[in-house]
Amino acid sequence: GENVEQHPSTLSVQEGDSAVIKCTYSDSASNYFPWYKQELGKRPQLIIDIRSNVGEKKDQRIAVTLNKTAKHFSLHITETQPEDSAVYFCAALGSNYQLIWGAGTKLIIKP
């Protein structure tokens, strides 16, 4: 079946350093890949997304890259700040118009 694998499950980085979270997907027909951030006790919120017709998208300190051949996509956060601490989820649009979710990455920013 369709699945999305996300790594690492936990990532601890020093404040100011960069963080990279990687996901791979199984359905080669997927063409939409969002990233969500969930702070403790809050709802998941979309932070960036990418469609299959582009290879990279940036929004200030956040960027997402997509390699359709290898079926993987990554989230890059530069100059990390304490407020970046959260759980991040990747997803890929599967058949039946549903998002297939990764298991999440807990990002810890050390002061």
Add this chain to the structure above:
Amino acid sequence: NAGVMQNPRHLVRRRGQEARLRCSPMKGHSHVYWYRQLPEEGLKFMVYLQKENIIDESGMPKERFSAEFPKEGPSILRIQQVVRGDSAAYFCASSPRTSGGETQYFGPGTRLLVL
């Protein structure tokens, strides 16, 4: 444009009671998804509905759980005869599902506690 609304935000039930969780999608959105999340865990898909139709309920337990999205009013997730293991956060999300409308927008969640 109000976001996705869920109520109640917190619900306490005793074992054997029924829980009803409500979700009003964003204006203009006709697709609703329900997810369950245990503490420190990911989002587990439960059910995907359109108005008056269940599109995919593959993630929902066959017994005690049901969902609907009527022509008028909110989507309802119903859990009958709740057990302690049903304690979790239940999120709904909505999308317009037009071309380019795959993004799901989440409500604040309902935290269900079964005593």
